[in-house]
Amino acid sequence: MSQGPVPDTGVGVADSQADYDFSHVPAQALDAVRMRLAQLTHSQAKLKDEMARADLPQWHSLQAQVSIILTQLQSLTSTIHHFEETLDSTVVYPLANFPTTAHEGLLTTLLRKKNIPEVDEWINDAKETSGIDINTASHEDIKTALRSDEELTKWALDFLKQEHSNYSYHGFYTARELSAGASPDTQDTYQRAPSSKKPKKPFDANNVLKMIHQGTFS
Amino acid sequence: MMLQLSLVSSIDDASYDLFVSTLSNLCGNPPVVFGNFTAMLKPNPAFDIEQVNSKNQLVEQSRIKLCRGLPLQEVEADNAKRDFRLLKKYQNDEVQGLDLQIIQDMLHGSRDLDEMEVDGGSNKGGSGAQDVWSLSISDIPTAGSGRKVSTQAITETTVLASGGSSPSIVSFLSELGYVLDFQLLVLGIKFNMNNGVFLELSKIWRLNDGRTEQITKGGFLVKAFVNVAKSTDIKSINSGTTSLLALQKELSGYVELEIPDRKSMDSRLENKNDI
Numbered sequence: 001m002s003q004g005p006v007p008d009t010g011v012g013v014a015d016s017q018a019d020y021d022f023s024h025v026p027a028q029a030l031d032a033v034r035m036r037l038a039q040l041t042h043s044q045a046k047l048k049d050e051m052a053r054a055d056l057p058q059w060h061s062l063q064a065q066v067s068i069i070l071t072q073l074q075s076l077t078s079t080i081h082h083f084e085e086t087l088d089s090t091v092v093y094p095l096a097n098f099p100t101t102a103h104e105g106l107l108t109t110l111l112r113k114k115n116i117p118e119v120d121e122w123i124n125d126a127k128e129t130s131g132i133d134i135n136t137a138s139h140e141d142i143k144t145a146l147r148s149d150e151e152l153t154k155w156a157l158d159f160l161k162q163e164h165s166n167y168s169y170h171g172f173y174t175a176r177e178l179s180a181g182a183s184p185d186t187q188d189t190y191q192r193a194p195s196s197k198k199p200k201k202p203f204d205a206n207n208v209l210k211m212i213h214q215g216t217f218s
Numbered sequence: 219m220m221l222q223l224s225l226v227s228s229i230d231d232a233s234y235d236l237f238v239s240t241l242s243n244l245c246g247n248p249p250v251v252f253g254n255f256t257a258m259l260k261p262n263p264a265f266d267i268e269q270v271n272s273k274n275q276l277v278e279q280s281r282i283k284l285c286r287g288l289p290l291q292e293v294e295a296d297n298a299k300r301d302f303r304l305l306k307k308y309q310n311d312e313v314q315g316l317d318l319q320i321i322q323d324m325l326h327g328s329r330d331l332d333e334m335e336v337d338g339g340s341n342k343g344g345s346g347a348q349d350v351w352s353l354s355i356s357d358i359p360t361a362g363s364g365r366k367v368s369t370q371a372i373t374e375t376t377v378l379a380s381g382g383s384s385p386s387i388v389s390f391l392s393e394l395g396y397v398l399d400f401q402l403l404v405l406g407i408k409f410n411m412n413n414g415v416f417l418e419l420s421k422i423w424r425l426n427d428g429r430t431e432q433i434t435k436g437g438f439l440v441k442a443f444v445n446v447a448k449s450t451d452i453k454s455i456n457s458g459t460t461s462l463l464a465l466q467k468e469l470s471g472y473v474e475l476e477i478p479d480r481k482s483m484d485s486r487l488e489n490k491n492d493i
Contacts, residue, residue: 199233199473202437205226208422210482211433213281213356215258215400215424 029083224443225475249407253288327385413461
């Protein structure tokens with residue numbers, strides 16, 4: 001058990017802080033989480049901004065941003081997981097000199113443990129779209145639903161792979177032509193010009209110029 | 219006096235096809251085949267020319283370049299076949315299909331009385347334009363380390379008829395005190411790039427006692443140039459330089475156009491007490 005981070009930044013009186021021992025504050029863990037959260041919120045805000053614009057950005061730029069956000073989410077979860085023990089055993093409380101009355105709103109926000117209504121809404125929404133009534137469904141039912149979901153994903157992936165193999169993405173021939181016997185190695189196959197096609201200098205131009213102007217080689 | 223801004227390079231025979239198609243695509247036009255005969259003349263050494271090199275007087279002897287188009291129909295009779303592919307068969311000393319007698323006739327006037335020039339009429343096989351000799355004297359390109367292109371001043375004129383007792387241009391020039399020094403044959407193609415830039419690929423032979431010796435063996439001389447009519451026309455010089463540098467940049471990584479050594483473009487006679 002250690003002292004929690006004190007929500008008095010900029011609020012508490014500097015002198016009184018000397019009386020408290022901050023050495024047990026898990027600053028490293030909190031800082032790591034804070035950094036990742038900051039990155040994540042920044043990226044999300046940017047994406048939200050771009051989606052709100054009249055002309056949508058290019059799909060590949062959106063995709064790149066989403067993949068960045070996914071990476072950051074993963075990084076956040078792994079960080080939280082890494083500091084799980086420390087964070088779990090940390091209890092947050094205000095110091096005695098915190099101006100409770102003046103900053104009640106801030107205090108209640110910081111110390112809130114329940115999800116905020118907005119988040120509750122999201123969770124309920126997700127549960128509803130899954131089509132399972134949590135209250136009535138048994139544990140087995142939920143497992144089955146999850147498994148069928150996984151199976152669907154697997155089927156979609158397999159289908160995609162199979163479709164991909166049906167087409168030829170390189171060369172001049174379609175997959176049908178190739179299977180009908182067109183040789184992929186005929187002459188009109190595109191060949192990148194090798195760097196050896198770069199001209200060599202067979203002679204020094206200056207020597208030829210000297211010959212032109214003076215009739216002698218140097 | 220005009221100024222010629224130029225950059226040079228060279229390519230090997232094997233790269234010719236690719237280079238021609240690259241340049242044709244770049245400029246949007248196929249190249250034009252040309253052939254030149256060049257005779258360089260020098261002041262007659264029989265005359266005792268005073269070599270003055272004092273503080274405010276300097277006499278330098280310079281070669282004169284005499285140039286005239288070759289009758290290309292001698293090289294390839296079929297007009298339709300006379301394109302850039304023509305040059306591919308000229309990889310060694312011999313200039314196939316070209317009778318060197320033509321050149322002697324050009325220089326000295328035809329020895330065949332029936333084909334002698336009469337009243338400026340055209341002689342054997344030559345069109346009107348090919349009967350004209352161009353006479354030029356070039357200065358050594360300007361010095362300076364900060365230069366981006368070679369800048370050479372050239373004074374040029376044309377000789378339509380010698381008007382003397384002999385139809386020979388050689389005898390006409392010998393009356394002016396010049397004698398033959400050496401002779402060159404040039405076959406090449408010329409691209410008309412944008413903004414007044416020309417790019418020439420040429421095969422050059424030296425004529426020696428009725429034999430030809432190729433001095434561009436194994437490849438082609440590449441020369442990109444812009445001619446500016448007046449050496450005082452700074453605006454044209456600047457825009458020509460910009461155009462040349464743009465071409466140099468465009469081709470960089472493929473063919474590197476470079477500033478030639480100015481000493482190799484000096485057509486003055488080697489003076490013993492050079493300055």
